[in-house]
Amino acid sequence: KAGVTQTPRYLIKTRGQQVTLSCSPISGHRSVSWYQQTPGQGLQFLFEYFSETQRNKGNFPGRFSGRQFSNSRSEMNVSTLELGDSALYLCASSSGTPGIKGETQYFGPGTRLLVL
Amino acid sequence: GDSVTQMEGPVTLSEEAFLTINCTYTATGYPSLFWYVQYPGEGLQLLLKATKADDKGSNKGFEATYRKETTSFHLEKGSVQVSDSAVYFCALGVGNTDKLIFGTGTRLQVFP
Numbered sequence: 001k002a003g004v005t006q007t008p009r010y011l012i013k014t015r016g017q018q019v020t021l022s023c024s025p026i027s028g029h030r031s032v033s034w035y036q037q038t039p040g041q042g043l044q045f046l047f048e049y050f051s052e053t054q055r056n057k058g059n060f061p062g063r064f065s066g067r068q069f070s071n072s073r074s075e076m077n078v079s080t081l082e083l084g085d086s087a088l089y090l091c092a093s094s095s096g097t098p099g100i101k102g103e104t105q106y107f108g109p110g111t112r113l114l115v116l
Numbered sequence: 117g118d119s120v121t122q123m124e125g126p127v128t129l130s131e132e133a134f135l136t137i138n139c140t141y142t143a144t145g146y147p148s149l150f151w152y153v154q155y156p157g158e159g160l161q162l163l164l165k166a167t168k169a170d171d172k173g174s175n176k177g178f179e180a181t182y183r184k185e186t187t188s189f190h191l192e193k194g195s196v197q198v199s200d201s202a203v204y205f206c207a208l209g210v211g212n213t214d215k216l217i218f219g220t221g222t223r224l225q226v227f228p
Contacts, residue, residue, distance in 0.1 A: 004159075033214045043205065043218035056215045090159055094214050101212050102148030102167035107159035 002027065004093050004108035012114045018079040021111045023091030025072050031055070031096025032074040033105065034066060037088040046089075049074055050096045078113075086115045118143045122206050122219030129196055129226050137191040137222045139180075139206035148209035149173075149182050149189040150216065155202045163191075163204070196226045 005024045013019050025032050033056075034046040045058040049068035066076040072093075078085055089112075092105040123138040141147065148167045152160040164173030169184035178193045189206060206219040 031214050033216075035216075035218075042220050043216075045215050045217070048214050050214075056210075056213050058215075092160075092214070096214060098212070102150075102165055102209050103214065104162050104165065105214055105216065107152075107161070109157075109159045 004091055004106050006089075006091050006108040006111050008111060009109065010112050010114075012116060013081050014116050015081055015083060017081050018077060019081060019113060020075055020077045021089055021091075021113075023074045023076075023093075023108060025074070025091075025093030026106055029093035029095055029106075030072050031094045031103075032068055032072065033092045033094075034074070034076050035090045035092065036060075037090060037110070038086070043090075046076065050098075081115045083115050086113060088112050118147065118208055118210060118217050120206050120208050120217055120219040122222050125203075125221070125223040127222060127224045129224070131198055131226055131228050132195045133226075135191070135193040135196045135200075135224065137204055137206075137224070139189045139191065139219060141187050141189065141206075141208050143187075143208055143210075145211065146184075147211075149180070150207040150209065151178070151180055151189070151191050152205045152207060152218075153202045154205065154221070160205065196224070198226045198228055200224060201226045 031050045033048040048056040068074045088110045092107045094103045150165045151163040164175045166173045166182035207216045
């Protein structure tokens with residue numbers, strides 16, 4: 001089974017631009033979560049999607065948004081980029097069965113975003 | 117709110133030494149607990165997990181026991197290898213969602 005894939009792997013943008021990152025979950029997985037990893041703040045939860053609905057949201061400004069498509073693929077968008085948005089963005093997928101505790105999440109390799 | 121506290125790194129060990137990485141948590145209810153590992157340039161890989169008190173997770177020689185009384189989930193390995201060099205993250209699963217709260221990570225360096 002193919003793992004979680006993320007595209008692009010690397011991205012360079014300038015302040016004020018917007019960016020869209022893509023995540024394809026493991027086949028059959030319906031839940032996709034996004035995390036931001038920086039040296040200063042560590043790993044922080046952005047949002048979780050299940051069956052095209054946002055199920056959970058972290059404490060990030062409205063510039064960060066996401067969506068999930070009917071095939072479970074997910075995208076996240078960051079508008080009006082700031083220098084502090086430079087980070088590794090990780091996507092994770094799980095089967096997402098409602099009510100099941102402690103499901104294993106499988107992470108992709110991440111997209112490294114550099115904002116200049 | 118929910119949080120995870122991990123020991124600061126780096127942890128530097130010689131091959132075959134015993135490893136302990138401390139992890140404590142604060143949470144309402146009964147969270148699931150995880151250890152993830154991140155090798156250079158890669159994403160996170162699940163190392164082990166436990167979903168209820170007194171559960172022991174184990175994988176590749178690593179073990180951790182969910183201790184509710186001490187709110188801890190310390191990672192241990194009896195004999196580390198150079199290939200275990202990586203960053204280890206303790207994480208807490210919030211309720212029945214996929215949201216994970218991570219500790220700051222502990223870098224392990226193992227020398228021959």
